[in-house]
Amino acid sequence: MNDIMTAKNLNLWYDKTQALKNVNITIPEKSITAFIGPSGCGKSTFLKTLNRMNDLIPTVRITGEISYNGQNIYDSTVDVNELRREIGMVFQKPNPFPMSIYDNIAYGPRTHGIRSKVKLDEIVEQSLRDAAIWDEVKDRLKKNALGMSGGQQQRLCIARALAVKPKILLMDEPTSALDPISTLRIEELAIELKKSYTIVIVTHNMQQAVRISDNTAFFLMGELIEYGETEKLFSQPEDKRTEDYITGRFG
């Protein structure tokens, strides 16, 4: 399997506090990579460096390199908007726009210049199908998205991210606000999606990491402690701290 993203000696500071310390990691294509670790360990921060969402916080300073398709994404020649189109994101709290279901999905393609109604209809349907929510919403595409249940909203957000045809999907604890059944549906969806997309998921839930991910990275206090195949990391962790965490001794 090819590697699609690589971080080299990545450090990140919020003002004067260092939130990420010398992180090195390679993420393979068309697989699910899970980031686990206790709250505040830097896993979400690191996820956001992958599509430069941290740029929006003025006090953030970053050193090191993240390459995507062989290009350093922090290079000044990189178009950050194009980067974010290719590396989509799904957030912790479902955040559909306060618009119709259709307009939510069409927002991305429209932003990137697609105006034709026929083409938009096609993209909307395909994205909703890919996110396994088409059958539930096809009769109410013009209804406000905020009227849907939390689980549906989150799948809508995934569909919205898919609509701009990304290569990678970053998911920041996408099920932490959902009930168990909705969680299960998102997990099934993630496994389905990895056939065509690379998925990086931050999760609080270790069972979730075991259930869906191929590789797992364990973060602690801004450091990447251990990274490897999920099965191996959970059965024979190399580091004592990983073992303590996955056996529930802290966190």
Added chain:
Amino acid sequence: MKKNKMIERAIHGVFLILGLLTVGCVLLITVYLVISGIPAITEIGIFDFLFGKKWASTAAEPSYGILPFILTSVYGTAGAILIGVPIGFFTAVYLSKIANPKIKAFMEGAVSLLAGIPSVVYGLVGMLVLVPSVREIFDIPDGASLFSAIIVLAIMILPSIIKVSMTALEAVPKEYEDASLALGATPVETYFRVSVPAAKSGIAAAVVLGVGRAIGEAMAVMMVSGNVPNMPSLFQSVRFLTTAVASEMSYSSGLQQQALFSIALVLFLFIMLINATLNFFLKREKD
């Protein structure tokens, strides 16, 4: 014990009366306007009053048609909205989303000042700067015109529009904006295509508030509009509903004064309609 209870009850009564005071004031104003406004309307005839094109209250054969005032107020307000809303709206987006804290603080102070300047000061500067410039630029005999009034009103409604829109824009959850940015939209695209639609009820409320301010303004308009009861035309002297009341009230009597109260009643009905619209938008913003 009994005495205590009586006192408590009396005090409750006093506060109840104070609480109902605002309601009393609204009723007082409504009742007074209706009682003093209806007689002239019945005497003149509602159709002749509302749709009569000629106002000549002091003529030997007086004529009381207020269509010129109604239309002037409507056109003047529409013009002020047309100019003031875009300026106020874009300023609000810039200040709430993009401006650095120093510029934002300065501009917020400036906007508050604009809101606090007495309307006669606007009128004075309008009279001495705007009116002569309008006369020269457009080469007309008198610069005191509907156009000058529109400009003054547009500036006067800016603070309401900017402040209320900013409050609405700042209340848009950051999650919406993050979602848009993560889809590859630029910040500017995000503000106009996600934040603004999300704040649309609040922005609509800002516009309605501006309408209320513009239609109710009297003194500044009186000083720059020439105050002649013509049918409205952009570069002619005109008289608004408010200025019609203001300009004759101090020396009027009899049917003339009653007719002025009828005008005030018409203005009041406009304002009540605007208030109802405003409430509708504010409620929607809350939900």
Added chain:
Amino acid sequence: MLSKKRKAYIGGMKAAMYISTGITAVFVIFLVAYVFIKGIPNISWELLSTKPSYISGNIGILPDILNTIYIVLTTLIVVIPLGVGAAIYLTEYAKNKKIVGIIEYAAETLSGIPSIIYGSVGMLFFCEFLGFRKSLLAGAMTLVIMNLPTVMRTTQESLKTVPQSYRDGAFGLGAGKWRVIRKVVLPGCVDGVITGCILSVGRILGESAALLFTAGFAHALNGIIDGLSSPGASLTVALYVYAKEQGEFGIAFAIAAILMILTLLINLSAALVSRYFMKKRKF
């Protein structure tokens, strides 16, 4: 890279924002500068300390300054107890949601009514019906109605920050409702009353249309007692009369500059006070 269309859209929106903000800023700076440049040279000690006289041709605005002060004081003295009382009723007594709704709707309606309507009704009610004739008192009473919603609302806001537990604690000690209000609730509304005062003073200083037909436009020099029962122009009304009726633009600009300085001071104190209360609430 961004397509041409997107670049044009972004550029257009940015330009619209910069231009609009620029226009707003220019308006404010121009207004302030123009009024100061035209007005301040005309402000003299003589102007501030004399009354106008047709015999000597002198123009002084001392009566207008005093009238304004009388109106501000009278209005505040009446409106504060009324507004605070109304707010206390709403937050402490009213249990019926419908009544609260009606009162709040009435307050909103009042704040939307144009001042010319206040002036007309004030003239009928205070000057004619209650027999105050054209006088500062009639003007001040009209302004009381105009400012009632402001004082009520700011007091309500500050009462909302008084923790319910304080009230419960006092009730738990067996205090009657009135006692609780005096000891716990009233001290809590000081913030609101001060903010309400500042906002009201600003509104009163700027008001003209509501005063024209209720307080009139005389320039007689009076003490507060005589002043209240006689007609008199406030600074704004005097500005209007000097500019529109008498063509005394120098005097008008001097008054405008004074009003501008007062507006600046009021905005400044409003900002300082709200910052102070914010800090206080945090701790």
